[in-house]
Amino acid sequence: MLLRVEDLHKRYGKEEVLRGVSFSLEKGETKVIIGPSGTGKSTLLRCINRLTEPDRGRVFLEDVEITSPRVNINKIRAQIGFVFQDFNLFTHLTALDNVRLGLMRVKGLSKKEATERAMRELARVGLADKAKAYPAELSGGQQQRVSIARALAMDPKLILFDEPTSALDPELIGEVLSVMVELAQSGMTMLVVTHEMGFARSVADEIIFMEKGVIVEQGPPEQLFKSPKHPRTVEFLRRITELYGGEK
Amino acid sequence: MSLEHWLKVWASLPVLLQGLSVNLALLGGLLSLGFFLGLVFAVLEVYGPKPLRLCAALYSWVFRSIPEILLLLLMWFGPAQFGVRIAPFTAAVLALGLRSSAYQAQIFRGALQAVPAGQMLAARALGLSKFQAVRHVLLPQALRLSLAGWGNEFAVVLKDTTLAYAVGVVEVMRQARYLGSREMPLTLPAYITVALLFLVLTYAGLFALGALEKRLRIPGLEARR
Ligand SMILES: Nc1ncnc2c1ncn2[C@@H]1O[C@H](COP(=O)(O)OP(=O)(O)O)[C@@H](O)[C@H]1O
Ligand SMILES: [Mg+2]
Numbered sequence: 001m002l003l004r005v006e007d008l009h010k011r012y013g014k015e016e017v018l019r020g021v022s023f024s025l026e027k028g029e030t031k032v033i034i035g036p037s038g039t040g041k042s043t044l045l046r047c048i049n050r051l052t053e054p055d056r057g058r059v060f061l062e063d064v065e066i067t068s069p070r071v072n073i074n075k076i077r078a079q080i081g082f083v084f085q086d087f088n089l090f091t092h093l094t095a096l097d098n099v100r101l102g103l104m105r106v107k108g109l110s111k112k113e114a115t116e117r118a119m120r121e122l123a124r125v126g127l128a129d130k131a132k133a134y135p136a137e138l139s140g141g142q143q144q145r146v147s148i149a150r151a152l153a154m155d156p157k158l159i160l161f162d163e164p165t166s167a168l169d170p171e172l173i174g175e176v177l178s179v180m181v182e183l184a185q186s187g188m189t190m191l192v193v194t195h196e197m198g199f200a201r202s203v204a205d206e207i208i209f210m211e212k213g214v215i216v217e218q219g220p221p222e223q224l225f226k227s228p229k230h231p232r233t234v235e236f237l238r239r240i241t242e243l244y245g246g247e248k
Numbered sequence: 249m250s251l252e253h254w255l256k257v258w259a260s261l262p263v264l265l266q267g268l269s270v271n272l273a274l275l276g277g278l279l280s281l282g283f284f285l286g287l288v289f290a291v292l293e294v295y296g297p298k299p300l301r302l303c304a305a306l307y308s309w310v311f312r313s314i315p316e317i318l319l320l321l322l323m324w325f326g327p328a329q330f331g332v333r334i335a336p337f338t339a340a341v342l343a344l345g346l347r348s349s350a351y352q353a354q355i356f357r358g359a360l361q362a363v364p365a366g367q368m369l370a371a372r373a374l375g376l377s378k379f380q381a382v383r384h385v386l387l388p389q390a391l392r393l394s395l396a397g398w399g400n401e402f403a404v405v406l407k408d409t410t411l412a413y414a415v416g417v418v419e420v421m422r423q424a425r426y427l428g429s430r431e432m433p434l435t436l437p438a439y440i441t442v443a444l445l446f447l448v449l450t451y452a453g454l455f456a457l458g459a460l461e462k463r464l465r466i467p468g469l470e471a472r473r
Contacts (some may be wrong), residue, residue, distance in 0.1 A: 136468025
């Protein structure tokens with residue numbers, strides 16, 4: 001088992017955002033998390049690499065307990081890629097430097113090694129020719145692909161995606177999804193929050209439906225989409241189809 | 249104020265320029281001290297643990313409240329009370345530099361807080377420590393955003409170097425005063441000449457900073473004025 005999440009709890013003031021979430025991820029698996037907004041999906045992802053500290057519960061990456069206070073969290077984070085909804089590329093750095101920063105400062109690669117590695121990853125997302133461009137000079141879709149290259153370059157065991165296409169214009173979603181599909185097919189372990197049902201259906205090994213801080217139902221896509229067991233899942237899937245249209 | 253007086257003052261221009269070089273040395277010293285301390289206090293105020301944050305805020309408040317001339321005199325007479333003799337020049341750099349650091353800290357703090365929170369998150373998610381994130385991601389952006397405000401502080405402290413006159417530093421004002429006390433009618437032409445010198449210096453400094461801002465400009469990261 002690559003990732004194991006056990007009984008995660010998180011509250012902000014009075015609001016209990018995560019109310020006991022448990023699931024696991026095998027190496028090479030892709031799981032997609034769906035659920036209404038404000039349900040705690042982003043909080044869950046951030047608790048996994050402790051960008052947010054969970055109040056209770058444990059997270060294991062292989063045999064290492066991430067939630068242990070003794071762990072060197074920077075070392076752990078370097079092994080877990082994170083792709084944000086609004087990209088969060090470093091504004092003052094070119095695409096190449098965005099990808100190189102972690103390699104040089106966290107992994108300690110020489111500039112030459114880091115450059116080679118970064119250029120490989122940029123080529124992998126189809127942006128080798130944009131290496132010298134600043135984020136503001138790139139489209140949203142290109143920025144998100146650079147941010148995926150930045151995560152990939154660290155050679156992570158797992159990548160967390162938090163609604164990677166939600167901030168994009170519709171015509172730019174496809175280029176990001178196709179990079180993600182390729183990644184999934186190449187055997188990367190991925191945990192993806194998204195409302196792109198077409199993507200979920202075609203690459204997810206399992207769909208997790210979350211609502212109000214708990215997992216309501218989970219299962220393989222054909223089962224969850226065709227014959228959901230829980231009335232809340234049925235209701236959510238009906239609304240999401242209205243909102244985003246059916247199959248894409 | 250005849251032509252003859254002007255000619256005499258201008259004949260003494262080398263002396264005035266020599267005084268001005270002392271002002272420039274003061275400026276260099278106080279700006280460097282202010283920059284270094286200002287940066288440290290800004291980072292502490294934004295990212296430091298609570299007690300340090302309070303200390304930084306307190307520091308800023310103290311050094312922005314006390315009149316500079318008073319700071320200068322305190323720095324000059326204070327240590328002497330305890331038998332510590334410091335040169336007037338050093339006292340001036342310390343007093344003016346500490347004051348400037350409080351203002352520069354405010355400039356840098358504002359700029360650090362203007363950098364979107366996602367930048368820190370993305371840096372930490374890569375595995376950078378908080379210190380590395382500040383050093384490699386937050387500060388390079390914040391310093392660029394600070395340039396306009398910093399130019400303002402430069403123009404202010406450039407003039408403030410003449411306050412060193414009060415503790416006996418032989419800078420340009422004192423040189424002008426010497427000219428006037430040697431020959432009374434030279435006073436006004438000497439003061440006007442010093443004023444002109446400051447006009448030129450401020451212009452040159454702001455021009456250089458503008459050029460630096462242009463050189464460091466990055467698309468999507470423009471300094472706000
Ligand atoms: N840093 C925070 N401080 C306070 N409340 C927060 C914070 N982050 C998230 N929340 C709250 O937690 C709830 C879940 O948020 P989030 O995890 O972003 O949901 P989702 O990603 O499913 O839309 C929301 O009600 C949100 O307002
Ligand atoms: Mg979210």
